[in-house]
Structures are given as structure tokens and as C-alpha cells.
């Protein structure tokens with residue numbers, strides 16, 4: 001939503017409120033402007049924004065240092081219910097309200113609240129004859145896919161591609177798993193992580209895995225470790241069957257070479273019971289991500305994806321027009337499990 005640049009001042013109980021600032025703040029948070037409701041809330045000394053996450057109350061208070069600038073404090077509704085009257089008095093002594101400089105802080109706090117509240121969000125207010133009810137939503141059982149783009153991909157990929165070529169020369173037949181050997185798809189053995197030529201990449205995978213582990217609050221006495229790693233090269237026309245990776249916690253893919261037209265990886269909705277009965281959506285409208293039943297990710301050299309090993313995925317046929325090995329879609333794939341960290345000496 002684009003911020004409205006029309007600056008206007010409104011006076012609420014003798015105090016000036018800059019509409020541009022207010023609307024910018026709201027727009028940055030992805031909210032529809034609701035000035036009337038906002039002003040009513042300001043009069044009550046609490047600004048309650050119906051955010052896309054848990055309700056946030058912004059307490060307006062004087063800054064302790066410098067000019068009479070203001071700052072906001074935030075809390076979830078459960079804490080804000082007991083609004084002390086002292087806060088109201090404090091607010092009434094403030095001559096001017098400026099929200100715009102605080103947008104970033106609000107956004108950060110909103111994200112924090114979002115996580116703290118287990119993705120609970122307020123969807124809308126439901127009007128009834130006698131008042132309003134709040135419709136809230138929790139997103140349980142999300143399917144997480146992590147991604148990163150390695151900053152040193154160019155040199156990394158040169159090194160990896162040379163190592164893969166060497167491995168293909170040594171073992172041209174490879175093995176058959178999700179690849180179609182009859183269509184030229186080559187699959188290496190599964191222990192590339194034990195080969196020193198791939199150590200640089202394996203180390204980087206471990207670093208990304210540590211980020212995933214930290215993000216999910218995994219036991220710090222354990223770490224995510226690569227247990228198997230292999231390469232797949234798909235020449236034009238080749239693809240990979242839908243499959244999962246049994247025996248692993250997380251799996252991943254790193255794109256070494258991805259010419260234009262190289263097949264996308266396709267993740268398939270694991271909530272198969274959804275197929276029992278499905279909803280009709282508005283035509284010609286982008287469907288909300290939470291309502292998708294498949295997700296395709298375009299391969300980009302240097303990109304790494306982490307996904308749950310139980311998540312079904314396949315790879316589209318490589319439609320590259322590039323000639324020779326330049327037209328191949330080349331990846332390194334890996335499985336990861338949680339292992340007890342060795343004790344440091």
C-alpha cells in the first residue's frame with residue numbers, strides 16, 4: 001500500500017496530529033488507513049492498531065532526554081488491559097504526536113509480537129448489533145523452507161563444478177534414485193561430504209544448518225550435521241520424480257549451475273487431507289500463500305534451500321537451450337540429522 005503524502009494536521013483535544021505521519025505508519029505496516037478509529041484511540045491515550053498480527057497497543061509517553069519528542073511502548077493486549085490512569089495524564093501533557101520516526105521500531109516490535117504469539121493474528125472485527133467481536137487466527141503446523149544465497153557463490157561453484165566433473169569422470173554410471181538415468185540424469189554416490197574437494201561447501205551447509213537450529217530453538221547440546229551428500233546433473237529433457245528423503249530431519253539443495261530454463265523444484269502440499277474437499281477462490285486474484293497447494297522455486301546458482309525431509313518434492317524437466325554441459329542443471333543435495341555435539345576439550 002502506498003503511503004499518502006498529503007500532510008494535514010488534525011487537532012484532537014488541543015493536540016496536533018500529523019495525518020501524513022500517521023498514515024505512513026499504517027501503510028508501512030500493511031494496514032488500511034482507519035483514521036477515525038485511530039484518533040479515537042489516541043484520545044484514550046492508547047493507540048490500538050489492528051495489525052496483521054496480535055493486537056499491539058502503543059503507549060505514548062514523553063522522551064526523557066532532548067526536546068519533547070515522543071516514543072511509543074508496545075505490548076500485547078493481555079498486558080495492556082490494565083491501562084493505568086497515570087499514562088493517560090502523561091499523554092495529555094504532550095503537545096504534539098509524531099509517529100513516523102517510530103515506524104521502524106513499531107515494525108520490529110510487530111515482528112517480535114508475531115513470533116511471541118505463535119503467529120496469532122487479528123483478522124478483522126466482526127460487527128454485531130450489540131458490539132464488536134475480534135476474529136483471530138492461528139497458523140499451526142507451518143511447513144518451513146529456509147533459503148540463502150551464498151555471497152561467494154561464483155568461486156564456490158567453479159570449485160564444486162570441477163570436483164563434480166572429476167567425480168563424473170570417475171563414476172560415469174552413477175546411481176539411480178529420483179533421477180532418470182535413461183534421460184541422461186546423473187546421480188553421484190551419497191558420500192560427497194566425506195570428500196575433501198567438497199569440504200568448503202559442507203562447512204557452509206553446517207553454518208546455515210546452525211542458523212536453522214538456532215532459529216527453531218533446537219537443543220544447543222546438539223547440532224545439525226550432514227549425513228549424506230550427493231550431486232545430480234540433469235541435461236536438457238531430464239527431471240526428478242516426486243520423492244522424500246527418509247531417515248533425515250532436514251534436507252537441502254545447493255544450486256551449482258542453473259541455466260535459464262533449468263527445471264524448478266516443486267514442493268507439494270503435505271496436508272494431503274486438504275484434497276478431501278477444497279475451497280473455491282476468487283478468480284483472477286492471487287491466492288494467499290497459506291492456501292497454495294504447491295510451490296515452485298526457480299534454481300539460481302549459489303542458492304541453498306533447506307526443507308523438511310518429509311516434504312514431497314520433484315524437479316521439472318530441464319528446458320535449457322544452452323549447448324553441452326553449460327545446459328545442465330547441476331546441484332548438490334544433502335540430508336541432515338541432529339547429532340550430539342562433541343565435548344570441547
Ligand SMILES: [Fe+2]
Nearest residue numbers: 243245313333
Ligand atoms: Fe530430493
